Amino acid sequence: MTHGIITAALAGFGTGLSLIVAIGAQNAFVLRQGARRHAVLAVVAICAVSDAALIALGVAGVGAFVTTWPAALTAVGIAGGGFLICYGILAARRVLRPVPGAALTTEGGTRTGRRAAVLTCLAMTWLNPHVYLDTVLLLGSLAADRGDLRWAFGIGAGLASLTWFSTLGYGARLLSGLLSRPSAWRVLDGLVAATMVTMGGLLLARA
Numbered sequence: 001m002t003h004g005i006i007t008a009a010l011a012g013f014g015t016g017l018s019l020i021v022a023i024g025a026q027n028a029f030v031l032r033q034g035a036r037r038h039a040v041l042a043v044v045a046i047c048a049v050s051d052a053a054l055i056a057l058g059v060a061g062v063g064a065f066v067t068t069w070p071a072a073l074t075a076v077g078i079a080g081g082g083f084l085i086c087y088g089i090l091a092a093r094r095v096l097r098p099v100p101g102a103a104l105t106t107e108g109g110t111r112t113g114r115r116a117a118v119l120t121c122l123a124m125t126w127l128n129p130h131v132y133l134d135t136v137l138l139l140g141s142l143a144a145d146r147g148d149l150r151w152a153f154g155i156g157a158g159l160a161s162l163t164w165f166s167t168l169g170y171g172a173r174l175l176s177g178l179l180s181r182p183s184a185w186r187v188l189d190g191l192v193a194a195t196m197v198t199m200g201g202l203l204l205a206r207a
Contacts, residue, residue, distance in 0.1 A: 008149035012156025013163075015142060016055070018195040019087075019134045020164045021188050026124045030165055034172025039117040044169040046118065050125045051135060051161035058140025059154035065144075077203050080141035083133075084200030091193035095186050145203060 021027070026047065033043045125131060139157050143150035168175065178184050 004149055005152045008146050008152040009156035009159075011146075012139070012143065012153035012158075013160045014156075014195060015153075015199060016051075016139060016157030016160030017164060018192045019138070020051075020161055021192065026121075026128065027168060029121060029124055030168045031172050031175070033117060033121075034169040037173075039114045040169045040172075042114065042118050043121045044165045046121045047125060047165040048158075048162040050122075050131075052158040054131065054135035055139050055143075055154050055157050055161075058136035058138075059143040059150050061136070062140035062144045077141070077145060077206055080138060080145075081200045081202075081204035083138060084196045084203060088193045088196030088200060091189045091196060094189045095193065098182050098186055142199070142203065145206060 030043055030047060034040050135157075139154070143153040143157075146153045
């Protein structure tokens with residue numbers, strides 16, 4: 001049982017990390033705040049806690065739904081698997097055809113107050129529809145596929161979020177140079193593509 005819990009948690013960690021590292025405004029904002037050493041703790045906490053809350057909502061909601069209606073697991077598996085494969089294909093496309101200027105930058109912009117930084121981070125997190133797709137729907141459906149181990153999967157995904165945002169925020173001084181290179185994001189996108197397509201294929205096979 002312990003081995004199953006650890007395996008589910010690691011699967012959740014890997015899947016969550018693959019989703020979180022995708023280039024986006026939220027990551028760029030956390031990186032900039034970290035590079036400037038301004039309101040880093042508040043920004044990291046908002047991102048990590050928000051993700052944890054949404055993941056928990058997805059695990060609880062989707063998990064309870066498939067428990068009361070087992071046939072929904074097949075439908076969720078097909079939908080989630082298809083979404084993962086499409087997500088992976090898009091990541092692979094970015095590897096082959098990088099988007100100009102897609103690398104994260106820390107230059108530009110003014111040093112905003114703590115209140116403004118917090119409000120901006122909240123808006124980027126809760127007003128982004130992709131956040132709900134990734135956490136509530138996608139991670140929720142993948143967790144539901146784990147059955148009784150779905151919460152271990154969810155905890156792993158939450159830890160991935162905390163690890164990533166903490167690393168991005170507090171390691172920004174060291175990471176900013178690397179993450180400003182498009183080639184670094186091509187490598188990350190390659191890993192994301194491989195992970196998503198594999199997970200999607202396994203989910204479809206189980207469904």
